[in-house]
Amino acid sequence: MPDKSFLTWPFFTDRHRALADGIERWCEDNLPADHSDVEEACRELVQKLGRDGWLAHTAPDPQSPSPLDVRTLCLIRETLARHNGIADFAFAMQGLGAGPISLFGNAAQRQWLKRTRAGEAISAFALTEPQSGSDVANIALTAERYGDGYVLDGEKTWISNGGIADLYVVFARTGEGPGAKGLSAFLMPKDLVGFSIAEKIEVIAPHPLARLKFERVCVPASAMIGAPGDGFKVAMATLDIFRATVGAAALGFARRALDEAAARVRERKLFGGPLAELQMVQEQIAEMALDVDAAALLVYRAAWAKDNGAARVTREASMAKLFATERAQQVIDKAVQLHGGDGVRRGAVVERLYREIRALRIYEGASEVQKVVIARQVLAGASS
Ligand SMILES: Cc1cc2nc3c(=O)[nH]c(=O)nc-3n(C[C@H](O)[C@H](O)[C@H](O)COP(=O)(O)OP(=O)(O)OC[C@H]3O[C@@H](n4cnc5c(N)ncnc54)[C@H](O)[C@@H]3O)c2cc1C
Numbered sequence: 001m002p003d004k005s006f007l008t009w010p011f012f013t014d015r016h017r018a019l020a021d022g023i024e025r026w027c028e029d030n031l032p033a034d035h036s037d038v039e040e041a042c043r044e045l046v047q048k049l050g051r052d053g054w055l056a057h058t059a060p061d062p063q064s065p066s067p068l069d070v071r072t073l074c075l076i077r078e079t080l081a082r083h084n085g086i087a088d089f090a091f092a093m094q095g096l097g098a099g100p101i102s103l104f105g106n107a108a109q110r111q112w113l114k115r116t117r118a119g120e121a122i123s124a125f126a127l128t129e130p131q132s133g134s135d136v137a138n139i140a141l142t143a144e145r146y147g148d149g150y151v152l153d154g155e156k157t158w159i160s161n162g163g164i165a166d167l168y169v170v171f172a173r174t175g176e177g178p179g180a181k182g183l184s185a186f187l188m189p190k191d192l193v194g195f196s197i198a199e200k201i202e203v204i205a206p207h208p209l210a211r212l213k214f215e216r217v218c219v220p221a222s223a224m225i226g227a228p229g230d231g232f233k234v235a236m237a238t239l240d241i242f243r244a245t246v247g248a249a250a251l252g253f254a255r256r257a258l259d260e261a262a263a264r265v266r267e268r269k270l271f272g273g274p275l276a277e278l279q280m281v282q283e284q285i286a287e288m289a290l291d292v293d294a295a296a297l298l299v300y301r302a303a304w305a306k307d308n309g310a311a312r313v314t315r316e317a318s319m320a321k322l323f324a325t326e327r328a329q330q331v332i333d334k335a336v337q338l339h340g341g342d343g344v345r346r347g348a349v350v351e352r353l354y355r356e357i358r359a360l361r362i363y364e365g366a367s368e369v370q371k372v373v374i375a376r377q378v379l380a381g382a383s384s
Pocket of ligand 1: 135157158160362364366367369
């Protein structure tokens with residue numbers, strides 16, 4: 001039985017507690033998903049999550065817009081991740097992919113949100129390029145003015161939902177200024193001439209990922225999200241919200257690992273008694289529980305601060321992502337160790353978690369990048 005005592009913390013309202021119960025029940029009824037075809041699994045999960053109303057939390061309703069509730073996003077991600085990594089991925093990408101539209105889209109662009117919220121359209125966030133992963137300002141894909149639109153030329157890589165997405169938010173160089181000052185964001189439907197999937201990328205915890213190619217792809221000027229030159233701001237503001245939710249997913253993986261480890265050491269008998277009676281084992285369990293609670297405090301602090309009107313939560317979100325992902329890796333590693341050989345047996349829950357957690361320390365800003373962000377905020381005397 002997972003620890004739910006954190007739900008009594010002052011970060012949450014009764015609405016959040018009811019939502020946490022609801023998503024738990026949904027997971028029990030609908031998960032785990034069949035992973036044998038990862039693209040099909042994602043499509044089905046997006047449809048189900050949309051059908052049952054969960055994706056409505058990933059973007060504002062264009063009819064009556066209200067801000068995203070980051071605590072809700074975090075609670076849903078934590079719960080989905082505790083049950084099934086691919087379900088968390090399907091939910092999270094609908095929010096991240098549509099995030100720039102939610103935050104900066106105009107009324108016409110926001111019409112897409114009806115479809116992403118209902119699970120009828122899959123979204124993708126296309127920022128990374130081969131030479132500009134951590135170095136976001138070094139984006140090379142160009143968007144050149146042509147008549148009353150833009151022509152996109154270049155490549156994106158490591159794009160989640162690449163190949164199954166219906167819409168892509170693409171960050172491109174429009175050249176208003178050097179580096180980060182010369183980028184803009186574009187909303188691009190999947191079926192434009194010149195757009196193709198150059199490569200499907202396989203990773204240790206499979207989910208849809210692709211390298212994308214843009215060969216003279218024409219988009220109208222109305223496809224631009226925000227103003228020319230605003231692309232970096234659009235990307236960073238989106239990540240500001242969704243970074244804390246990566247921490248929440250890591251927290252879900254860590255909680256599951258702790259639960260699995262606690263059950264295992266209670267049941268496994270060695271040296272004449274349960275493994276749980278050995279003090280060195282208790283030390284492991286104590287450290288895991290401490291990391292889980294500390295991560296939860298940082299994740300929900302960042303989410304609460306954003307929901308309570310902070311304009312930016314750069315420092316809090318980076319701390320939450322950094323701590324929760326790094327410590328989840330350690331918690332899961334301890335859980336594998338406590339399972340002995342069964343911990344590395346293919347198909348074991350902790351073996352799956354061991355693979356699932358790894359990429360979270362890299363994407364949406366590697367851990368080292370989060371440290372740079374936090375240090376800059378502290379040295380600049382910024383409170384967030
Ligand atoms: C599973 C997965 C899903 C992804 N999904 C998306 C997506 O949907 N959309 C998208 O746009 N991108 C996505 N990405 C890309 C991801 O954001 C990048 O992989 C990430 O930003 C790192 O870029 P890189 O891989 O080019 O590594 P590099 O930029 O080459 O960095 C390599 C390593 O160098 C170190 N490093 C980097 N910067 C610093 C620094 N300042 N100081 C010290 N050390 C540093 C870090 O250890 C880092 O891991 C995804 C990646 C993965 C693995």
